[in-house]
Every structure is written in C-alpha cells, then in structure tokens.
Amino acid sequence: MKLKIGHLYPDLLDLYGDRGNILTLVQRSQWRGIETGVQRVSIGDSLDLSKIDILFIGGGSDREQNILVEDLMKRKRELKAAIEDGLVVLAICGGYQLLGQYYQMSGGKKIPGLGFLDLWTEAGSKRLIGNVVVKLEGRLYEQSAQLSSSPLETLVGFENHSGKTFLGKDLQPLGQVLHGNGNNSQDGTEGVRYKNVFGTYLHGPLLPKNPHFADLLLSLAFERTGTTKKLTALDDQLELLAHQTMVQRIMT
Ligand code: GLN
Numbered sequence: 001m002k003l004k005i006g007h008l009y010p011d012l013l014d015l016y017g018d019r020g021n022i023l024t025l026v027q028r029s030q031w032r033g034i035e036t037g038v039q040r041v042s043i044g045d046s047l048d049l050s051k052i053d054i055l056f057i058g059g060g061s062d063r064e065q066n067i068l069v070e071d072l073m074k075r076k077r078e079l080k081a082a083i084e085d086g087l088v089v090l091a092i093c094g095g096y097q098l099l100g101q102y103y104q105m106s107g108g109k110k111i112p113g114l115g116f117l118d119l120w121t122e123a124g125s126k127r128l129i130g131n132v133v134v135k136l137e138g139r140l141y142e143q144s145a146q147l148s149s150s151p152l153e154t155l156v157g158f159e160n161h162s163g164k165t166f167l168g169k170d171l172q173p174l175g176q177v178l179h180g181n182g183n184n185s186q187d188g189t190e191g192v193r194y195k196n197v198f199g200t201y202l203h204g205p206l207l208p209k210n211p212h213f214a215d216l217l218l219s220l221a222f223e224r225t226g227t228t229k230k231l232t233a234l235d236d237q238l239e240l241l242a243h244q245t246m247v248q249r250i251m252t
Helices: 019-030 062-074 076-084 138-147 211-224 237-251
Strands: 002-008 035-041 054-057 088-092 102-104 110-112 119-136 154-167 175-179 192-194 197-200
Touching: 002 019, 002 211, 019 035, 019 054, 019 211, 054 211, 062 076, 062 110, 088 211, 119 138, 119 237, 138 211, 154 175, 154 237, 175 237, 211 237
Parallel strands: 002 035, 002 054, 054 088, 088 197, 102 119
Antiparallel strands: 102 110, 119 154, 119 175, 192 197
C-alpha cells in the first residue's frame, strides 16, 4: 500500500521544525518498504480527504491563523466527516487550537475554530515557553506500547504559545505534564485525543524523538485502510537516545 499524507498550510504553519513530523512519517514508512506520498495543501488548493491517510497541520503565530481561517472553514464539512470516519490527524499548537471552538487573542478578538472538539483557547498574559515532558495517558500508552519494541511512557517536545487551551469534560488529554506548561499551565493536562485526532502543543519537532508516537499514528492509519499486518520493528537506538537524553536533561 501507499501511505498518503496531507500537509495543511505548510507555507503558513511551520514553527520549530514542524515539517520534521512529515519527514519522520515518510522515513519510518520507507524504512519498512512502504511507499509514501505527501500532498501540500494551502489556501485555495483542492484536497480530497478520501485520498488521505494522515493529515498534518502545524503551528503558527496568531497572524497566520487569521490568514488561513477563512479557507479552513470552507473545508469544515469534509473534515468533520473524515474525522468521524477515523481519519488520523496530527495538529500542533496553532493547528491544534483551530480544531476547537475558538482562540481568543490577547486584544479580545476571537478567531473561530472548526469546533469539532469541545475545547477552547484564550491568550494568557505570559508566553508559555520551554521544553516539555508528558506522561502519556494510560490507554494511549498501552496502545503505543503494543506497537513498539521499546515502549516509552513519555512524550518530549518544545512549547511556545500564549494560548491556554481548556478541554471540555468529555475530552481526554494526551497525558499529564511532568515538566512544562502543556494545555494551560493550570490543570496539568497536555494535548487532546479524540478518535484518531491528536492535538498537542509539542513542537520540536515532535515525532523524530517520539518514535513510539509516530508508529502509533502510522498503525492507526494502516488499520483504517483495513491492513492487519503489524508494523515491522525498526532499530530506534538513536531516536530512543534522543528521547531519554531530553527526559534526563529536563527532569534533573
Ligand atoms: N498563536 C498561538 C499562540 O501563541 C500558537 C503558537 C504556536 O503555534 N506556536 O498561542
């Protein structure tokens, strides 16, 4: 099979190495002999979600979010249907905020979100910047551990946002913050998971040093196509070293 990745607004949303997430998905597939294709989709470009296995949307400043929101809204119906049908989505920071109800900027102006997830974001007075370690939520950990030859309980990344995101009571976070701010620096949560949609504040980029999470996304995407074959294990020594080094550096 061929893994088809859609990259939304790559020219507008690409902070702190976000594109590295695409490179990781491509490389980890190719190492396994799986062909890949990446479609870059920006304002006005057509996108047929029935031809996409993983959709990626990165982070950007308030300015960029404002520029693209009108175009994003035009895609709302199709995106919602695909998400309810199990499309795998990874959304980082600004992209994550746009999945929710709204993002209220510091002047009070609200950028509407897609409203798919019961979460909302309000700009705080202080930027939340730095390295982050997250302990994965139990079920998510179990799911990723089944797929990985070297299961990891944590995610590591870098955050830089002023938005504080709050999850409605029925939504699950990706995990609990062990170090850093995460969703809002108040309730200890980081990110969100809804069906196969993953939202997070972690840039860095996220996937190169979180190979277990990259493989979770790949597996979910393959599962959705009806492929039952498990992903072959890769030699992740370097990736795991990068992960553990960051955990140790941040936590000690
Ligand atoms: N504009 C958003 C904020 O500052 C998102 C920033 C980002 O994507 N890094 O909250």
